[in-house]
Amino acid sequence: MSGIWQWVVFFVCLVVENWVWAASLRLEVDGSRVESELKELRRFSDTAAPDVTRILYTQSDLDARDYLRRLFKEEGLVIREDAIGNIFARWPGKSADSPAIGTGSHCDAIPFSGMYDGTVGVVGALEAIRALKRSGFRPVRSIEILVFTSEEPTRFGIGCLGSRALTGVLKPLDLMKLLDVNNTSFDQARFAAGYTDKLENIELSESYYDGFIELHIEQGPELEKGGIDVGVVTAIAAPAQLEVTFKGDGGHAGALLMHLRNDALLAGAELAIETEKAALAKGTRDTVVTTGSFDIAPNTVNSVPRHAKLGIDVRDIDEQRRDSVLEIIISRAAEIATARRVEHSVRVLNKDSPADSAVELVRALEDSADQLNFSHQRMVSRAYHDSLFIAAKFPTAMLFIPCRDGISHRPDEYASEEAISKGVLALAHTLAKLSSAAPQEDEPDL
Amino acid sequence: MSGIWQWVVFFVCLVVENWVWAASLRLEVDGSRVESELKELRRFSDTAAPDVTRILYTQSDLDARDYLRRLFKEEGLVIREDAIGNIFARWPGKSADSPAIGTGSHCDAIPFSGMYDGTVGVVGALEAIRALKRSGFRPVRSIEILVFTSEEPTRFGIGCLGSRALTGVLKPLDLMKLLDVNNTSFDQARFAAGYTDKLENIELSESYYDGFIELHIEQGPELEKGGIDVGVVTAIAAPAQLEVTFKGDGGHAGALLMHLRNDALLAGAELAIETEKAALAKGTRDTVVTTGSFDIAPNTVNSVPRHAKLGIDVRDIDEQRRDSVLEIIISRAAEIATARRVEHSVRVLNKDSPADSAVELVRALEDSADQLNFSHQRMVSRAYHDSLFIAAKFPTAMLFIPCRDGISHRPDEYASEEAISKGVLALAHTLAKLSSAAPQEDEPDL
Ligand SMILES: [Mn+2]
Ligand SMILES: [Mn+2]
Ligand SMILES: [Mn+2]
Ligand SMILES: [Mn+2]
Numbered sequence: 079m080s081g082i083w084q085w086v087v088f089f090v091c092l093v094v095e096n097w098v099w100a101a102s103l104r105l106e107v108d109g110s111r112v113e114s115e116l117k118e119l120r121r122f123s124d125t126a127a128p129d130v131t132r133i134l135y136t137q138s139d140l141d142a143r144d145y146l147r148r149l150f151k152e153e154g155l156v157i158r159e160d161a162i163g164n165i166f167a168r169w170p171g172k173s174a175d176s177p178a179i180g181t182g183s184h185c186d187a188i189p190f191s192g193m194y195d196g197t198v199g200v201v202g203a204l205e206a207i208r209a210l211k212r213s214g215f216r217p218v219r220s221i222e223i224l225v226f227t228s229e230e231p232t233r234f235g236i237g238c239l240g241s242r243a244l245t246g247v248l249k250p251l252d253l254m255k256l257l258d259v260n261n262t263s264f265d266q267a268r269f270a271a272g273y274t275d276k277l278e279n280i281e282l283s284e285s286y287y288d289g290f291i292e293l294h295i296e297q298g299p300e301l302e303k304g305g306i307d308v309g310v311v312t313a314i315a316a317p318a319q320l321e322v323t324f325k326g327d328g329g330h331a332g333a334l335l336m337h338l339r340n341d342a343l344l345a346g347a348e349l350a351i352e353t354e355k356a357a358l359a360k361g362t363r364d365t366v367v368t369t370g371s372f373d374i375a376p377n378t379v380n381s382v383p384r385h386a387k388l389g390i391d392v393r394d395i396d397e398q399r400r401d402s403v404l405e406i407i408i409s410r411a412a413e414i415a416t417a418r419r420v421e422h423s424v425r426v427l428n429k430d431s432p433a434d435s436a437v438e439l440v441r442a443l444e445d446s447a448d449q450l451n452f453s454h455q456r457m458v459s460r461a462y463h464d465s466l467f468i469a470a471k472f473p474t475a476m477l478f479i480p481c482r483d484g485i486s487h488r489p490d491e492y493a494s495e496e497a498i499s500k501g502v503l504a505l506a507h508t509l510a511k512l513s514s515a516a517p518q519e520d521e522p523d524l
Numbered sequence: 525m526s527g528i529w530q531w532v533v534f535f536v537c538l539v540v541e542n543w544v545w546a547a548s549l550r551l552e553v554d555g556s557r558v559e560s561e562l563k564e565l566r567r568f569s570d571t572a573a574p575d576v577t578r579i580l581y582t583q584s585d586l587d588a589r590d591y592l593r594r595l596f597k598e599e600g601l602v603i604r605e606d607a608i609g610n611i612f613a614r615w616p617g618k619s620a621d622s623p624a625i626g627t628g629s630h631c632d633a634i635p636f637s638g639m640y641d642g643t644v645g646v647v648g649a650l651e652a653i654r655a656l657k658r659s660g661f662r663p664v665r666s667i668e669i670l671v672f673t674s675e676e677p678t679r680f681g682i683g684c685l686g687s688r689a690l691t692g693v694l695k696p697l698d699l700m701k702l703l704d705v706n707n708t709s710f711d712q713a714r715f716a717a718g719y720t721d722k723l724e725n726i727e728l729s730e731s732y733y734d735g736f737i738e739l740h741i742e743q744g745p746e747l748e749k750g751g752i753d754v755g756v757v758t759a760i761a762a763p764a765q766l767e768v769t770f771k772g773d774g775g776h777a778g779a780l781l782m783h784l785r786n787d788a789l790l791a792g793a794e795l796a797i798e799t800e801k802a803a804l805a806k807g808t809r810d811t812v813v814t815t816g817s818f819d820i821a822p823n824t825v826n827s828v829p830r831h832a833k834l835g836i837d838v839r840d841i842d843e844q845r846r847d848s849v850l851e852i853i854i855s856r857a858a859e860i861a862t863a864r865r866v867e868h869s870v871r872v873l874n875k876d877s878p879a880d881s882a883v884e885l886v887r888a889l890e891d892s893a894d895q896l897n898f899s900h901q902r903m904v905s906r907a908y909h910d911s912l913f914i915a916a917k918f919p920t921a922m923l924f925i926p927c928r929d930g931i932s933h934r935p936d937e938y939a940s941e942e943a944i945s946k947g948v949l950a951l952a953h954t955l956a957k958l959s960s961a962a963p964q965e966d967e968p969d970l
Contacts, residue, residue, distance in 0.1 A: 190821060328933065344796060379814070
């Protein structure tokens, strides 16, 4: 027995060994530890508790990253960070050169938001690994936690920066064009944060992951309402974002007579009202439109506004319907600009396609839930996630847990320790299975 | 001849001497020097030229004050500053203890504005004194330049801070309640700027000024349109400012369905539209309403806005009509809040009465214009000025000069060197007359 057969037998043994492990897994999740780590993480915020504000490359963000790296290191994970601060914390498998199984989420937070969005998928992933280690499990494929940089669009106006860059949707040149509101370039910002590697090194190879699972709070009411333990996401809704600017002449609030004005704020206010009308006109609960940001200049009470900039978010699980809403908003903006004699411009910041989960991962999650006696249901994610982009390159699925009243992006966002523990358990169980799979013969690294 | 008669003869001589001086005044204004000093002043800005942004107690503001003090000192003026940074630069008269003749304006500038609003009345006042000195004139009453602190409401949300405090409209306790957007208290801010004197010492005594004249650009189109050299202001329009806040629940822009939202931004947008309607409904050009500031939180594209705060400015030369517009806006705000299920609150930040100029000063300005062969016209100021508050305590008038296209609060705000020179000449001529008047026997300081 030699050559290729030797390898085949070796891997068959590995597989059998690991299926036995997985079947006999005695996984125990330490929910109170996860809870206390989430609370510790909440402390890294630019606004006072219970609000969380953690914006890309601010001191709070860097402190949170520091804290996570410390936790990963305590578990003996192998850490690397790429040129924009995506953090990879790897538990090397016996077949360390095979494509890994990825899991993770983000740890940034929009201004005045809560402590569970994203973070549950990071700290939860770590606890999943700890539970596996405690049970004596040892993976064949490496298991890797990925903490995505800037899932939220707060600083540079575009969400899922990390996953877009990892999957080549954002190229180095695209990244270098980004500016924040203070005209700090993305490059200046990442350098100041200590990330100085070449942007060309970020993109992951096709064989980097064999599968990716993101654990996340639902950010909607369905699981809680149905008393369901976990949701298995089959598709992520398609988001689009517009930036509309209006520019008038401004002037003195006392001296400039009404009929001589071309007030940029009033143009923006009219468009905001129109965005709501455009959503409601579709007559379906699946179309949502939000004017989420609205900035005017000079923004002082005694001056007629000269500039208005609106950030508009349009989502639908139906891409065609979403695009028709976009078109309506764009034409309303033009009509308003004409009527109010202001200049205007429209930029489509992103207009991504919906993503489907990988069928085999959906099944793996459902099997784990069954084996653990957790109730589960398939669902669509209306919120945006890094998994949307990861799914375009690697088999991907998401695991949702219920959160109170479906509330998110608010300080009263809440998921119970029990809900989180069940999510972590299902995640750990699934990671065990996936990481036990034998590497394929034709896998490039073998 | 002794006792009281001695004094009477002395003062009669003084008066006659000065009337002779005033009549034979050979005043020459150095317009190009004023222009170059205004340009120098423009450099102290937080935004790049041609924009000017000079906000209370910022480094730019402190640098501008430094520059002005240097100019005043070069002329040998006696400088004092009060506890909030109102700057007084005095040319002592022969009767130095008599009430002075005041003149001046402000040097702060709203974000992204121009270089003539306020500054013309400060640098112009200095050039008026220089012209008087060059002519050999010597005043009986002291002539004092007053540079008001924070005419613009940018930092603490309330305009004419300096003049309100000088005239007791704002008491020390009112000042101490003020907070800027960063929650810096007014006291913290003035201390940081080096102003540490007691607030109780600010208010001026009733006999401090015998008259006050503010030179200012018109900030409207009338003088330019009519080809008129100077405008003599007979009344300052009555401004009022409202702060309206709406508070909803916020939520995730993807996950929160439209019918479950109570979006604070949309409530604010509706109110902004209503403020315009309320002004137009009056059917007169004298009613102007501006939603000048609009701040939302969290102000991020993927989050339903939870807070909206509007700064609304309402002006009219008719106080009753202005107040009826205020009432309409306040009731619209309540209706919108109910319809959109958001909380709301309304604060009337100020609601000042219009002020009339002192008849004798209006006549003195008109006489000077006539003697100088300048065309002139009486007019109402639609814009807000420190003179509004000074007028409540001292005889006050304003002198307007034309500015291009009536534009103000914008970087393209412009007044020609010729227009400024004529304004300074008329001001100098009037100051000469007023400062030559004999002190009254019953004046307290004699
Ligand atoms: Mn989020
Ligand atoms: Mn998230
Ligand atoms: Mn102004
Ligand atoms: Mn002014």
